[in-house]
């Protein structure tokens with residue numbers, strides 16, 4: 227993985243696969259600490275699965291093949307001196323928290339969060355997505371429930387013109403957020 231936004235896309239896909247209808251993605255930059263937190267209301271994980279989910283090397287040959295999304299995210303976080311934590315309850319949901327030291331030479335660049343969010347909304351326009359990017363006391367917030375209210379019930383968020391507008395809007399707001407810090 228080359229960008230944090232691609233890791234974000236990856237864990238969002240996990241939540242969508244877990245049938246989540248609500249996703250809260252929080253990106254918090256506070257000094258040299260960057261924290262990415264995704265909370266969903268999907269199917270959750272059993273304690274057994276949860277115990278293995280972040281680490282492919284603990285699985286044995288008799289268990290199901292494990293994916294690489296979460297272990298790679300853990301690696302990206304730990305490479306910087308950060309960490310990954312996963313909390314999950316079956317039938318309730320899952321929270322994945324990845325903390326990075328952004329001043330570490332191995333920290334991945336943030337990448338294109340606008341593309342990650344636009345792809346997510348296009349693929350799952352019915353999901354309630356709340357994205358909050360906090361940076362040094364300021365924040366940008368995108369709430370698809372609010373967008374839906376503003377656009378009216380007849381317009382799907384997945385319409386190409388709507389998606390392009392959303393992506394441009396996020397890109398603008400993200401740039402404004404980075405430009406404001408020195």
Ligand SMILES: Nc1ncnc2c1ncn2[C@@H]1O[C@H](COP(=O)(O)OP(=O)(O)OP(=O)(O)O)[C@@H](O)[C@H]1O
Pocket residue numbers: 236240241244266268269270271275279292293294295296297319320
């Ligand atoms: N948000 C979630 N809700 C419920 N289960 C999850 C969630 N995230 C991960 N899991 C479970 O943990 C497993 C491992 O996730 P991981 O992202 O590491 O791999 P994957 O999604 O199976 O494959 P890959 O990401 O490599 O395509 C998933 O297969 C799924 O069973």
Ligand SMILES: [Mg+2]
Pocket residue numbers: 236237239240293294295296
């Ligand atoms: Mg995955």
